[in-house]
Amino acid sequence: MRRAIDLSARAQYTSPPNPDVGCVILDTDGNVAGEGWHEHPGGPHAEVVALRMAGARAHGGTALVTLEPCNHDGRTGPCTTALIQAGIARVVFAVADPNAVAAGGSQRLRDHGVDVEAGVLADEAATVNARWLTPFRTGRPFVVWKYAATLDGRSAAADGSSRWITGEAARADVHRLRAAVDTIVAGAGTVAADDPQLTARDAGATLPYDAQPLRLVVDSAGRTPAEAKVRDDTAPTWIATADEVGATPDGRVDLAKLMAALYDRGRRYVLVEGGPSLAGALWAAGLIDRVVAYIAPALLGAGANALAYAGITSIDQAIRLDTTDITTLGGDVRIVAMPRPYGTESSVKEK
Numbered sequence: 603m604r605r606a607i608d609l610s611a612r613a614q615y616t617s618p619p620n621p622d623v624g625c626v627i628l629d630t631d632g633n634v635a636g637e638g639w640h641e642h643p644g645g646p647h648a649e650v651v652a653l654r655m656a657g658a659r660a661h662g663g664t665a666l667v668t669l670e671p672c673n674h675d676g677r678t679g680p681c682t683t684a685l686i687q688a689g690i691a692r693v694v695f696a697v698a699d700p701n702a703v704a705a706g707g708s709q710r711l712r713d714h715g716v717d718v719e720a721g722v723l724a725d726e727a728a729t730v731n732a733r734w735l736t737p738f739r740t741g742r743p744f745v746v747w748k749y750a751a752t753l754d755g756r757s758a759a760a761d762g763s764s765r766w767i768t769g770e771a772a773r774a775d776v777h778r779l780r781a782a783v784d785t786i787v788a789g790a791g792t793v794a795a796d797d798p799q800l801t802a803r804d805a806g807a808t809l810p811y812d813a814q815p816l817r818l819v820v821d822s823a824g825r826t827p828a829e830a831k832v833r834d835d836t837a838p839t840w841i842a843t844a845d846e847v848g849a850t851p852d853g854r855v856d857l858a859k860l861m862a863a864l865y866d867r868g869r870r871y872v873l874v875e876g877g878p879s880l881a882g883a884l885w886a887a888g889l890i891d892r893v894v895a896y897i898a899p900a901l902l903g904a905g906a907n908a909l910a911y912a913g914i915t916s917i918d919q920a921i922r923l924d925t926t927d928i929t930t931l932g933g934d935v936r937i938v939a940m941p942r943p944y945g946t947e948s949s950v951k952e953k
Contacts, residue, residue: 603666603696603723609639609648610668611730615782616642618871621734623648625667627656627690635659647672649681653688661689668727670699670720673707682707685716692717696727700738729926729940733871736891742861743872747881748779748894749908756902757878762795764906771932772896777802779894783815783873785864788832790821792876799831800875816869818842820880822854857887878910885921886913893923895937 609624617640625648627636636659638651646654649671653660665671671681671693685693693716699705708718728735736744750767751757758764766773780786781802788800800817814837819826822844826832832839844850848859864872874881874890884890895908914920923939930936 603668603694604726605634605637606648606666606668607696607723607727607730609637610727612639613641614733615778618733618782619643619784621669622731623667623669625649625652625665627652627660628664628666629656629659630662632664635663644677647678647681650678650684653684653690656688662691663689664692664694665690666694666722668696669731670695670697670705671707671711672699672704673710674704676704680707680710682710685711686714690716692719694719694722696720696722696724697731697735700735732891732940737865737870742858742865742889743785743870744891745861745872745874745884745889746779746783746892746894747874747884747890748776748896749876749881750776750896750898751908752898752900752902754901754903755908756905757908758906759902760904762906764796767900768896768898768934769932772898772934772936775931775936776896780815780873783871785816785818785869785872787818787820787872787874787880788876789880790819790823790826791879793819793821793826793830793832796876797831798875799834799836801837814838815873816840818864818872820855820857820860822849854883857884857889861889878907881908882910882912885909886911890941893937893939893941895939896931897935897937899933899935 606624606626610622614622620640620643624639626634629635636652636656638648638655640648649665649667665685671685673680673682693711698720699707708720711718733744749757752767786800788798801814817832817837817839819832819841821841824843826841842855842860844853844855847863848856850856874884922942924942925937925939927938928935
């Protein structure tokens, strides 16, 4: 199962809006006969990829899969049918499918005489697939905060300049991440200061949704200039004001209501790109699910911090995170981490 979990992480930039799923097929002697992962919407599911590799060796064998096999006809047929037709005798899965449309796979397998076991390494599998699972569990999108900073935590120099903190490889990775989400968010201050386009462009980024992500500007007072790049016709844009979404007591956009509104619009995967004040407010509201930090081996000594006030006033209130991945991109380092429950010790998960 741990191998299946590792496989499930291989297409995180291309699998949305579908789940990240991995599968390993064992033959009757317990040897690996096939393995696979779901790569992109419309493509074969992990179970089908693994079964194709296993061939006749799958008959009487065991399938280990990170998500309960689906039981519906979508762009592809039900994985339950493929497993039954291949003669799989036992299915072990990590996480039950929360999607009412596709759920029920385990029962169908049992009805056809397949031995089924659920919940194996469920927490580990759920961490990798959190992007897809979180909206079902929370009624809001999965929210990623992305930032680039120097080793001393600066996102801009003292004169306000910030291009480019990181190198080409890191910037290309950002575009792949942008292409994977359905919404990119920035604050009105960042739009006014940097005039970003907030689109997925370079490095062969593919768009799983067949369209540019929605550009969302959190603009409490509606001050985004008419000539701002986010208002061009390269991607859809929503300028979210406090009057439209709902306001906090200090007159700012109510971020919890904003995320609920995004969910109601069918948005499930959100990338927050700026700035430090918006990121701090999202942290204070408990609305960040993952951090993707691009750290450059550079020092500025002064300038804007990557994160502004986040509701923390003492060290015992620090937001503790689990580091789930550390990757070198050119001369920079990408760190992926997820917040852990308050009061627990921080840790690093080996990859």
